[in-house]
Amino acid sequence: MPAIELRGVTKRYGRAGLFRGRSVTALHDLDLTVRNGEIFGFLGPNGAGKSTTIDILLDYTAPTEGSVRVLGHDVATESTAVRERVGVLPDGYGPIGERTGREHVEFAIEAKDAADDPDDLIERVGMRGVGDYPVEQYSKGMAQRLMLAVALVGNPDLLILDEPSTGLDPNGARTMRRIVREENERGATVFFSSHIMEQVEAVADRVAILDGGELVAVDTIDALRESSGSTATVTIELSTIPGDALDRVRSIEGVTGLRTDGTTVTVACDDRAKAPVIATLHGSVADVTDVTTSETSLEELFETYTRGVAQ
């Protein structure tokens, strides 16, 4: 049984007021399967439809067409069963009011009828020392840690994290990654949206890239590298930029992209093309002062897929 299954999901929002009559199609006929036990990164540019998808998974909004199953339950008819087994870290909703962080966690434990120790959760998300402060005094990062503690209550089978790194400093981001891995090792499926590609690359088993309400890629990051044709990135520092040599580099078989920034040339290519790229620039009139090669990053793949270059 997949953890998440969307079939033919379309979502149209109606417009009120001045724009009444015009509607926005946020998702077009989306099919998506998230396997049980995987860490799944959900990516897309602003307005791609990520939050809409998450709202549909949680039954906060209904799809215009299509069916949605979460942990084997139809979210339209069995939303209570879904909520009992899902932990959610929403985007843009922090804790409010005079209650302390600990009280929020205690409330969530009670609401889920769970047996967690609030102190353990507070400790785990790195909130020791501030659990007894009223949440109105929390910084953005502390509020985010608290929301994560609440999401973890009851050992959920599925964690849905919407932009989990919002407001977190590097230590907080590391804690988040550690917790995602620990939860996954415990057996939970983790579905998370993010704009922070390093975070996704560090933990995700597979990723989906959504663009304009449609999936443009779903796979492991390695497989996306292969299918985009750019497995490597070669970065070359030159003393000057020789225009004709750049044209020769572009025409090398296996080169899928080339960018210049000052005297730095960055070439996306497959592994076979690395040596000819370096040799071509090395043999040009300009001096090569530095060369680095690396695997194509998820950020570069994201750019490729969301510009429709790869297919």
Ligand SMILES: Nc1ncnc2c1ncn2[C@@H]1O[C@H](COP(=O)(O)OP(=O)(O)OP(=O)(O)O)[C@@H](O)[C@H]1O
């Ligand atoms: N309640 C709403 N009413 C009307 N249009 C909406 C509503 N919510 C979202 N939209 C539209 O649906 C599209 C998808 O928005 P959504 O918020 O799902 O994207 P997103 O991928 O989460 O973006 P971001 O990365 O900026 O958070 C956008 O065109 C947005 O303007």
